[in-house]
Amino acid sequence: MGAENSKSANGVSQHVFSSDAPVRFSNELVDSLQKNTQTDSTRSRQQELQYQRRLTSELEKLREQEVQNLSKLSETLSDDVDKPSEPSLAEKLSNATSSSAALAEKQKQRDMSRDIVTKEIEALKKKLEGRKKLEELDPQLSKAKAEVVACLRTNDRRPLDCWQEIATFKREVGRLEKDFVEKTIR
Secondary structure, three states: OOOOOOOOOOOOOOOOOOOOOOOOOOHHHHHHHHHOOOOHHHHHHHHHHHHHHHHHHHHHHHHHHHHHHHHHHHHHHHHHHHOOOOOOHHHHHHHHHOOHHHHHHHHHHHHOOHHHHHHHHHHHHHHHHHOOOOOOOOHHHHHHHHHHHHHHHHOOOOHHHHHHHHHHHHHHHHHHHHHHHHHHHO
């Protein structure tokens, strides 16, 4: 059963169909079928390329539309920030009856703009980065880590040769975990 190949070795295969009734095709159809050199793989490649081109064009349209939407929104936001809103009658009455500290807080909230908030966030980030870390890494752990990295770089094709360095690193991590648990319990 499996002694013969399922496809012919020469690459060109002919299909012969036999039927009970005579089948007639026009000579033009037979000639066009015989002259067609396209295979399934070339047809599928062409179809895939066509899909990719269409998808790329659709994505470009969506990107352009999103850029336009973003620019419109940013313009409206910047216009809203630039225009001071007129206080309502209720706000005027509450301002007249409230204390100076409350008025100062309301004015501060009104003065907050997107740019000021962004600047404050950047200043806080710089301040946070400037702080020292509370705890430095253990020197033995950093040495074991450096040894693992060096071994893996020298044995990049055979990482299993670094089992001793990895075991040392695991021992150091285990020791630090044990020390942390003991500190937490006491």
